[in-house]
Amino acid sequence: MNIALILASGTGSRMGQKTCPKQFMEINGLPLFLYSVQTFENNALIDQIVIVTNKEEVERVKKICKEQKINKLINVVSGGETRKESVYNGLRSLKVEKDDIIVIHDSARPLVSDEIITKNIEECLKFGAVVTAIPAVDTTVFGENDIIESMPDRSKVYVEQTPQTFKYDIILRAHEQTLGDLEITDDCKLVHHMGIPIHFVPGSHRNFKVTYKEDIDILKTFLAEEK
Numbered sequence: 001m002n003i004a005l006i007l008a009s010g011t012g013s014r015m016g017q018k019t020c021p022k023q024f025m026e027i028n029g030l031p032l033f034l035y036s037v038q039t040f041e042n043n044a045l046i047d048q049i050v051i052v053t054n055k056e057e058v059e060r061v062k063k064i065c066k067e068q069k070i071n072k073l074i075n076v077v078s079g080g081e082t083r084k085e086s087v088y089n090g091l092r093s094l095k096v097e098k099d100d101i102i103v104i105h106d107s108a109r110p111l112v113s114d115e116i117i118t119k120n121i122e123e124c125l126k127f128g129a130v131v132t133a134i135p136a137v138d139t140t141v142f143g144e145n146d147i148i149e150s151m152p153d154r155s156k157v158y159v160e161q162t163p164q165t166f167k168y169d170i171i172l173r174a175h176e177q178t179l180g181d182l183e184i185t186d187d188c189k190l191v192h193h194m195g196i197p198i199h200f201v202p203g204s205h206r207n208f209k210v211t212y213k214e215d216i217d218i219l220k221t222f223l224a225e226e227k
C-alpha cells in the first residue's frame with residue numbers, strides 16, 4: 001500500500017503573516033494545502049492520504065477535504081512543535097505493514113507533479129528510501145563567521161525537495177532512534193544517519209516551496225500558465 005503523508009502544520013513564520021499559516025492562504029479560491037492534496041488524490045498509485053495539521057485546524061481540514069471529494073483521505077492528525085514531530089505524529093497514526101510505502105510531502109510545495117509522485121513510489125519499491133532533488137543552480141559554499149571554509153564541486157551539489165519516500169519500517173526506525181535529537185530535522189538526514197542509501201528522484205523548479213511572500217506571486221504565475 002502507498003500512503004501520502006502530507007504536512008500542513010507549520011506556522012509559516014517566514015511569510016510574515018501572523019493570522020493565517022501559509023498552508024491555509026487562499027490561492028485562486030482554494031487553500032494552498034489542497035493543491036498538493038488533489039494531486040495525490042488523482043495519482044493512480046496512491047491508496048490513502050493522511051494530513052498532519054495544526055491542532056485547531058483538524059476539523060476544518062476534514063470539512064474542506066470532504067467538500068472537495070478527497071476520497072483517499074483516511075485521517076487528519078495534529079502536528080507537533082517541529083516538522084520532525086509532525087512527521088512522527090503522522091507515522092504513529094498509521095496502521096500499515098512494514099513494507100508499505102510512505103510518501104512524505106510538504107503541502108508548502110503545491111505544484112508537485114503526478115510524475116514526481118509516481119517516480120518516488122517506483123524507485124522506493126526498488127530502493128526503500130528516495131528523495132526528490134534537483135541539481136543546485138547557484139554555487140554553494142561552506143562557511144562560518146562570514147568566511148568561506150570550502151567550496152564543494154557544484155556538479156555534486158543537489159537541493160532537496162519533497163516528496164521524500166520510504167518503506168514504513170525504515171522511516172519509523174529512523175525517527176525512533178533519534179527521538180529528542182533536535183539537530184536532525186530532515187527525514188532524509190535521519191535515514192542517512194542510519195547508514196541507509198537514499199536514491200535521487202528528479203524534482204523540478206515548479207515543485208518549489210512557498211516560503212516568502214513573493215513566492216505567492218511565483219505560484220500564481222505558474223498556475224496562470226496551466227490554464
Ligand code: CTP
Pocket residue numbers: 007008009010011012013014015021023052079080081082083084086087105106107108109209210211
Ligand atoms: N510543518 C509541519 N509541522 C511543523 C512545521 C512545519 O507540518 N511543526 C510543515 C509545513 O506546514 C510545511 C512543511 O512542513 O508544509 C515545510 O516546512 P516550512 O516550509 O518550514 O513551513 P513552516 O515551518 O510553516 O514555515 P516557516 O519555517 O517559515 O515558519
Ligand code: MG
Pocket residue numbers: 010
Ligand atoms: Mg519551518
